[in-house]
Amino acid sequence: MSNYELPALPYDYDALEPHVSEQVLTWHHDTHHQGYVDGWNAAEDTLEQNRQNGDFSSSAGAIRNVTHNGCGHILHTIFWNNMSADGGGEPSGALADRIEADFGSYDAWEGEFRAAASAAGGWALLVYDTHSEQLRNVVVDKHDQGALWGSHPILALDVWEHSYYYDYGPDRGDFVDNFFDVVDWDDVADRYEDVVATFE
Numbered sequence: 001m002s003n004y005e006l007p008a009l010p011y012d013y014d015a016l017e018p019h020v021s022e023q024v025l026t027w028h029h030d031t032h033h034q035g036y037v038d039g040w041n042a043a044e045d046t047l048e049q050n051r052q053n054g055d056f057s058s059s060a061g062a063i064r065n066v067t068h069n070g071c072g073h074i075l076h077t078i079f080w081n082n083m084s085a086d087g088g089g090e091p092s093g094a095l096a097d098r099i100e101a102d103f104g105s106y107d108a109w110e111g112e113f114r115a116a117a118s119a120a121g122g123w124a125l126l127v128y129d130t131h132s133e134q135l136r137n138v139v140v141d142k143h144d145q146g147a148l149w150g151s152h153p154i155l156a157l158d159v160w161e162h163s164y165y166y167d168y169g170p171d172r173g174d175f176v177d178n179f180f181d182v183v184d185w186d187d188v189a190d191r192y193e194d195v196v197a198t199f200e
Contacts, residue, residue: 004040004073006029007077007080009080015085019181020167021167023166024167028158028163032076033073035069036143037069037073039068040069040073043062044066046058046062067144068143068144078153078156078191079156083179083183084182087184087185088183090185092189094192095185095193102134113137113155114176116139118172118173120140120141120159121159122140122160123139123143123158124140124156124157124159126153126188127148128151128196129150130195133199135154152191154191154195155191159172159176
């Protein structure tokens with residue numbers, strides 16, 4: 001059985017201020033993300049016990065908890081690593097070329113991504129779609145509703161209220177603006193290059 005663990009942040013809790021406060025990072029990482037890790041482990045334990053006992057009456061709920069909490073854990077891990085105190089600006093190199101090829105321009109991609117972030121009840125994602133072999137923006141509600149089969153997230157923006165309400169109140173748009181000031185495009189590019197090397 002896997003025992004999933006909360007990864008440490010790749011920077012200090014105050015490293016992203018003023019864009020994301022130390023308090024929000026502490027709550028968000030130590031409480032919210034930990035909750036998804038714990039939920040995934042508990043769901044896996046339930047499924048294992050049910051298989052051993054031959055009693056599957058609670059298995060459907062546990063399966064749902066695997067996808068919900070597992071996606072929460074995976075997307076949060078990407079989200080933390082997609083940000084840096086030295087972030088911001090625009091991508092370069094192969095990722096920039098691919099964004100231009102698939103969206104027409106960086107500005108067109110960013111406008112569409114912002115639209116996804118304004119509409120999502122969970123996450124706005126930039127993913128690599130292995131079926132069409134292109135980048136796509138995806139609107140995901142909660143952690144797993146609206147995901148595209150065969151796609152791999154390379155940029156994740158958490159727009160649940162716990163990500164921004166303490167810092168920005170109801171103004172999600174301000175939070176999105178500030179997210180772009182801390183995006184670590186090197187990390188996004190590395191994720192893009194890894195997935196393309198695997199699937200193209």
